[in-house]
Amino acid sequence: MQNFSWREFIIPCLIKVSGYSAILFVGLIFLFLIHEGAPALVEIPVSTLFSIRWYPIESNFGILPLIGGTVVVTLGAAIFAIPLGLATAIYIAEIAPRWAREILKPLVEVLGGLPSVMLGFLGILVVTPFVRTTLDIPTGLTAFTGALILGAMAIPTIVSVAEDALDAVPRTYRQAALALGATEWQTIWRVTLPAARSGVLTAMMLGIGRAIGETMTVMMVTGNAPILPTGLGALFRPVRTMTATIAAEMGEVANGSVHYHALFLIGIILFLISLVINIAVASVVFRQRKRAERILS
Amino acid sequence: MKSVKSVVSRSKRHNLIQRLGFAGMTLAAIVTIIPIILIVIYIFWQGAPATSWEFLSGFPREGMRAGGILPAIVGTFWLTLGTGVIAVPLGIGAAIYLAEYAPDNRWTRIIRIAIINLAGIPSVVYGLFGLGLFVLFLQFGTSILAGSLTLAIMTLPIIISTSEEALRAVPNSFRVVSVSLGGTQWQTIRRIVLPQALPGILTGVILGLERAAGETAPILFTVAAFFLPQLPSSVFDSTMALPYHLFVISTQVPGMPIRIQYGTAVVLLTFVLSMNIIATIIRSYTRARRQW
Numbered sequence: 001m002q003n004f005s006w007r008e009f010i011i012p013c014l015i016k017v018s019g020y021s022a023i024l025f026v027g028l029i030f031l032f033l034i035h036e037g038a039p040a041l042v043e044i045p046v047s048t049l050f051s052i053r054w055y056p057i058e059s060n061f062g063i064l065p066l067i068g069g070t071v072v073v074t075l076g077a078a079i080f081a082i083p084l085g086l087a088t089a090i091y092i093a094e095i096a097p098r099w100a101r102e103i104l105k106p107l108v109e110v111l112g113g114l115p116s117v118m119l120g121f122l123g124i125l126v127v128t129p130f131v132r133t134t135l136d137i138p139t140g141l142t143a144f145t146g147a148l149i150l151g152a153m154a155i156p157t158i159v160s161v162a163e164d165a166l167d168a169v170p171r172t173y174r175q176a177a178l179a180l181g182a183t184e185w186q187t188i189w190r191v192t193l194p195a196a197r198s199g200v201l202t203a204m205m206l207g208i209g210r211a212i213g214e215t216m217t218v219m220m221v222t223g224n225a226p227i228l229p230t231g232l233g234a235l236f237r238p239v240r241t242m243t244a245t246i247a248a249e250m251g252e253v254a255n256g257s258v259h260y261h262a263l264f265l266i267g268i269i270l271f272l273i274s275l276v277i278n279i280a281v282a283s284v285v286f287r288q289r290k291r292a293e294r295i296l297s
Numbered sequence: 298m299k300s301v302k303s304v305v306s307r308s309k310r311h312n313l314i315q316r317l318g319f320a321g322m323t324l325a326a327i328v329t330i331i332p333i334i335l336i337v338i339y340i341f342w343q344g345a346p347a348t349s350w351e352f353l354s355g356f357p358r359e360g361m362r363a364g365g366i367l368p369a370i371v372g373t374f375w376l377t378l379g380t381g382v383i384a385v386p387l388g389i390g391a392a393i394y395l396a397e398y399a400p401d402n403r404w405t406r407i408i409r410i411a412i413i414n415l416a417g418i419p420s421v422v423y424g425l426f427g428l429g430l431f432v433l434f435l436q437f438g439t440s441i442l443a444g445s446l447t448l449a450i451m452t453l454p455i456i457i458s459t460s461e462e463a464l465r466a467v468p469n470s471f472r473v474v475s476v477s478l479g480g481t482q483w484q485t486i487r488r489i490v491l492p493q494a495l496p497g498i499l500t501g502v503i504l505g506l507e508r509a510a511g512e513t514a515p516i517l518f519t520v521a522a523f524f525l526p527q528l529p530s531s532v533f534d535s536t537m538a539l540p541y542h543l544f545v546i547s548t549q550v551p552g553m554p555i556r557i558q559y560g561t562a563v564v565l566l567t568f569v570l571s572m573n574i575i576a577t578i579i580r581s582y583t584r585a586r587r588q589w
Contacts, residue, residue: 011483012398018387019394020404022411022457025450029418032429087325095319096326104330106577111333113504113573115511116420117540118562121547122336125555155329185315206417213419215514216540220548243421243514250425250518255433267425271418278417282410 033271037264044262054226054240056249056259063266065228069143069239072229073218076147077154077211082204084151085158089203092159093166094188105163112156120220123149128221135236141223143239149221150211158207165199166192198284209277212243213270219244242266337570340562347560356526361546362554366561371528372441372536373510373568376520379445379532380452380509385502387449388456392498395457396464397486416454420514423451427519442532444520448509455505463497464490496583500576507572511565513540523549539565 041049044061051062092104123145131148132140169192177187193200223238226245246263253259355365391412399405427447437443467490475485491498513521521541529536543561546553 008481008483015390015394015398018390019399019408021387022391022408022415022453025453026411026414028430029422029426029450032426032434033422036425036429084325084329087322088329091322091326095322102581104326106573107330107333109504109577110337110570110573111329113507113511113569114333114336115513115540115543115565115569117511117513117544118340118565119336121543121558121562122340124547125558126339152332159329183311183315185318186311188318209417213417213421215419215421216544220544243419246421246425247514247517250428264425264429267422270422274417274419274422275414278414279410281417282413285413286406286409 030271033264033268037261037266037268040258040261040265043258052228054245056253056262059258061258061262063242063262063269065226066240066242066245066266067269068229068234069222069226070212070241070243072143072234072239073146073150073222073241074208074211076143076235077150078204078208079147079151081151081154081158081207081211085155085203085207086162086200088155089159089162089166090188090193093163094184094192105160108156108159111152112160114153116153116214116216117220119149119153120217123217123221137236139223139238141221141238142236143222143229144235146218146222146239146241147235149217150214153214153217154207154211157210158203161203161206162196162200165196165203168199169195198287202281202284205277205281209274212273212277215243215247219247224248242270246270337566340559340566344559344561344563344566347556348563352557352560353564357524361524361550362552362557366537366539366542366557366564368525368528369537369539369542369561370564372520373539373565375441375529375536376444376448376516376538377506377510379441380448381502381506383445383449384452384456384505384509388453388502388505389460389498391453391457392460392464393486393491396461397482397490412454412457415450416458418451420451420512421517423447423515424518426450427515432519438533439518439520439522439535440533441520441529441536444516444538445532447515447519448512451512451515452505452509455508456501459501459504460494460498463494463501466497467493496579500580503572503576503579507569507576510572511540511569513538513544516541539568 040061048059048061049063051060052064053060053062054065088104088108092101092108096104127145127148128140130140131137131142131145135144173191173195174187177191178184182190218241222241222244224240224244225238226240227237229235229237229239246266249259250263253263352365353370354367356367358364391408395405395408399408424447427443431437431443431446432439435443437446471489471493472485475489476482480488516538520535520538522535522537523545525535525537539561543558543565546561547558
């Protein structure tokens with residue numbers, strides 16, 4: 001009997017600890033990024049930090065070109081991943097026959113599970129030469145190539161989250177719209193999509209978050225030139241993103257050097273970006289749940 | 298008469314719009330799906346001829362330009378196993394807490410926000426964190442231990458969210474009956490809820506480990522060795538790993554035979570894809586058999 005009550009006490013404790021561990025890990029990640037990255041703010045003058053030259057060998061730590069690179073590649077990816085992803089989600093949730101849905105959903109998951117290094121590898125061997133010859137530009141290692149592959153990687157995230165949201169819209173909404181004489185197409189656009197809009201928004205944000213954080217693919221196919229992208233032409237020139245900079249340079253720096261601290265500082269920026277996106281997502285998720293509870297009660 | 302006509306023409310127009318719209322959506326889905334199938338087929342087609350027994354079981358020779366990739370395969374195997382050993386108990390524990398114990402209060406909401414955030418942190422930032430905490434601060438060095446810990450924390454949110462979903466899918470009446478028969482809460486979870494949710498949890502675990510097996514950025518600074526002619530002998534050894542090896546031979550080594558690159562890609566793809574297929578099979582099998 002004693003053994004029995006001991007187990008009833010210790011196991012829930014362990015379970016509770018593992019539940020709270022998520023908070024611990026986020027805290028630890030932030031702490032260690034700050035610990036290793038904050039010195040950069042002291043060591044590097046602000047004017048240097050916000051300059052447009054990233055050339056660590058000459059102590060030029062301008063992060064603007066890197067931020068610019070991330071923005072260009074991410075926007076490029078979003079421009080075609082969001083419409084394609086949402087359209088695919090609508091097709092799977094609303095239009096496709098049952099058998100097509102059963103095939104499409106696992107296939108999209110396969111794309112989501114493909115290692116980014118493998119897509120980068122294919123990018124180098126297949127996409128890059130294709131981009132170079134079709135667009136007739138000196139190199140295929142451009143922001144555009146990166147955006148193309150990154151978009152493909154963001155699509156599974158967008159599709160699965162948006163499809164979930166569309167699926168969660170009560171069937172009665174659709175039936176009511178159809179009974180009032182709306183076509184299926186009108187029902188999708190004027191009833192189902194608006195009802196699922198917070199989920200659709202979440203899908204877009206998570207897709208963009210995925211694109212910002214992607215590392216190996218962009219490092220392999222964007223050419224890695226830390227030049228501040230300006231104008232539309234920048235899309236077809238090499239760029240360097242924040243993630244690629246960390247991955248490419250961390251292996252070669254001395255621990256504790258200014259360069260090392262600067263790379264952690266970029267890590268802090270990336271962490272904060274993902275924090276903002278995900279807190280926004282979380283607030284949408286919670287608001288939605290509350291609304292659902294209100295309706296149901 | 299006129300109004301009837303206009304109604305008819307309007308409904309015709311709506312029909313046309315709907316047909317065009319549906320065609321557009323279908324086209325988008327096809328544009329999304331076809332490349333996935335092409336990628337998989339293309340890699341197998343290019344790489345399958347390179348995968349001989351010697352390639353799978355041999356060590357790299359001549360600056361990795363010949364021989365096999367055994368150390369990378371073994372390294373990825375150990376890393377995936379290490380990640381599982383750490384992330385699975387922790388993840389399932391957290392899922393049980395959230396699904397069965399957690400009260401609906403501010404702290405639980407903070408846990409959920411933390412999990413959502415963990416899921417969104419870029420993989421390279423995990424690499425930085427692993428370098429800072431495990432490799433340098435705790436002095437594990439670049440080792441399987443440091444890499445597994447880093448990958449485990451990255452995998453955690455996937456395992457937690459899928460396991461929680463599986464636990465929540467178990468009908469509440471199961472719990473009510475168990476408790477009314479005198480079962481304690483832990484007995485109810487262990488003997489009633491967990492077995493019912495097991496297939497769902499397993500699916501989540503496999504999908505999480507699949508992601509860990511394919512990741513490169515978190516292991517760049519925590520485990521990965523450019524070239525190691527021997528197999529790791531303890532958790533404090535660094536090791537080669539398939540994804541990192543693919544990165545190295547496709548960008549860092551000049552004059553790399555294309556055959557070996559595609560061969561490595563095929564092995565990595567097979568590793569990842571087989572996990573994916575197992576997870577899909579478990580899921581559809583249990584969904585078909587579920588009695589509630």
